[in-house]
Amino acid sequence: MVGEAGVSGASGRVLPERVHVPSGRVLCLSDAAARVAAREVVGEALGEARRVEGEGALAAREGAPWLRDLRVLEGAGVVTEGGEAVAIGALSLRDAHVLRALLAWASVVPEEEGEFSCENCGEVFRAAPSALLEVGPFTDGELHDPDLDRSFDAGAWHAVPAFRAGGTLCRRVRLAERTVDEAMPLLLAAGGRSLRMTPAVAAAMGVVALGSERRASVIAEALSEAPEAAWSAVVDVYHEARYPARLWAVHRCAGCGARNDLDVPLERELSRGEVRAGGRRRGGERAAFPDLDAFEREVREAAERVYRVRGVRNIDLFVDAGVPLCDDGGEPLLGCYTPGGMDPVLMIERPPEVRIFYRSFEAEHRADPGFDVLAEIKETLDHEVTHHLHYLSGDDPLDDEERGEIEKERVRRVGVAESARRARQGLRAEVVGFLRVAWPLLLVAALGAWMGWCQGP
Ligand SMILES: [Zn+2]
Ligand SMILES: [Zn+2]
Structure with a gap:
């Protein structure tokens, strides 16, 4: 594992000096500064002996991974643009998640392995997806793929299974852009056992309309009571909005060679997965598969x-x-x-x-x-x-x-x-x-x- 400051991570990788992010900005990263910041924020996770520190540091190390990552990015000299410090809170959340992915890719922050099962043969495997991310397109400024680099259309409606919002039935949702600061109520509330949906959290998610409903309090109530299938569809739209499609990694199964596509970073403020399978199964009647x-x-x-x-x-x-x-x-x-x-x-x-x-x-x-x-x-x-x-x-x-x-x-x-x-x-x-x-x-x-x-x- 990793020892002292200034030494690159377990992967032997260093943060790229220049990265292109989805908004089109070109940001400069300092590997050395990031490791100093990470040592302060996640000292314990990087293998240091447990020490009694101030309350702030303790809170930081026990916080959710995305909060930890944002604190590292806020460290002195970590992210700059044209020689000036970049205000992380003002970054679009989409850009910030790319920087988070790079922190984990370079092992500046640790990423716990997740457990998955191969979609083809069912064999269980463990992987830390960020280590498998392909970073070339970000460092070489090749974010032009019509599919992998498509931008999120904040004005567009997205269909979801019908659910009740206020007095009406809602079948579509619209999400606005969010900066890190604007998303903070969500980032702080997420990661616990269950997410308490308040008007502030719904606004931080960027959900600005559920069908004809636009009142934050009604939106929050509708989301908190939405059936699983509808909620999971909203979460899918959220991921599309906040995480570029390029943030995913391919793991080839050791047993059968099949590719399994994994989310990068693995830890996300709204999780998807189990719920979706249940939602899919309900999707109407159709012929059983022949034996x-x-x-x-x-x-x-x-x-x-x-x-x-x-x-x-x-x-x-x-x-x-x-x-x-x-x-x-x-x-x-x-x-x-x-x-x-x-x-x-x-x-x-x-x-x-x-x-x-x-x-x-x-x-x-x-x-x-x-x-x-x-x-x-x-x-x-x-x-x-x-x-x-x-x-x-x-x-x-x-x-x-x-x-x-x-x-x-x-x-x-x-x-x-x-x-x-x-x-x-x-x-x-x-x-x-x-x-x-x-x-x-x-x-x-x-x-x-x-x-x-x-x-x-
Ligand atoms: Zn397999
Ligand atoms: Zn063929």
Whole structure:
């Protein structure tokens, strides 16, 4: 763990000197000043022996993580702009949360590991998400992605499940921008066992309208009595407003390779999660997902038709009820195609195979009420047969396209300049260690080509 002042954190990282934040400002950070401030604010958490200190320090160390982080940012010389100190209270909360994420990323402040279970295989894992954040786009000023860097429209309405507000039924909510100071009543009230919703807290959340209702006292009462599904929808809008979409990290499951997307920073003033699953389950009636036997029957019937139309035969069909394989990007696959040929492990001749993953279909069905299972089965089979025909013709442009998409998505997240830096470093490492690593790399590449024709959801 971390010892003295001025020594970088457990991660060995230092805070970036310049960061671009969502509002467009470019702020300067001092790693040394931040560590001095952190030592004062979270001395104990950084591994110092417990000491009796003034009441202020004790309150600070026992406060919520976001309050602790804001105090660190307020430290002398920590955040500046054009040589001037930046008033943290006047920052937009959205900008402040980016700075909080960077504090945790560089281990200036500790982030406790959270416990999660893999969305694909269910394996439990522990992770501190901020350490996995890609900071390149913030340091290189590449906050232009239409999706990851979209700004929050404070004038827009957001649909929520209907709930009562004053005398009327509210179906939409509007949130205004909030600075750190404006949000303070919420930041102070949150983090306890339960959040007491007062007019000041509702105003600090930025909820300025629930349907036609605009009175803070009525809004506060309506929020405190809102059913779980409605409250969780409001919390989702709140997260969209206060945390840029880029504040998330990818954890690849050690068991199955699936990507799991985690919130950064993990500790947020309004938590979401458990509630949402309950809310989703209530979402109206729809057909139950077929059991494995019924699903397999559908797959075989659809395959017969698809094979006939595409003029193919003798492709093994396997409905896999196990943990779905993932593509190179960690996305669980709906299906995958493996060409025929000599099995490099068993050394026997194998026919080509199309494999359909039961659990991926089930997961898509659960996540998306509009997911048409039968149509998707047919489309997946057709897609895998296309890989088969491309394979027979000696060239698979569909596979190239899919790999291109995965790479594009990775670059959007990691950043263009950072991807280039990593490629250069990788290249150097490869040349230096070529003889040592070339043989296993080539083997991996060969296996990859043999296993590789797959379709994502
Ligand atoms: Zn997994
Ligand atoms: Zn594919």
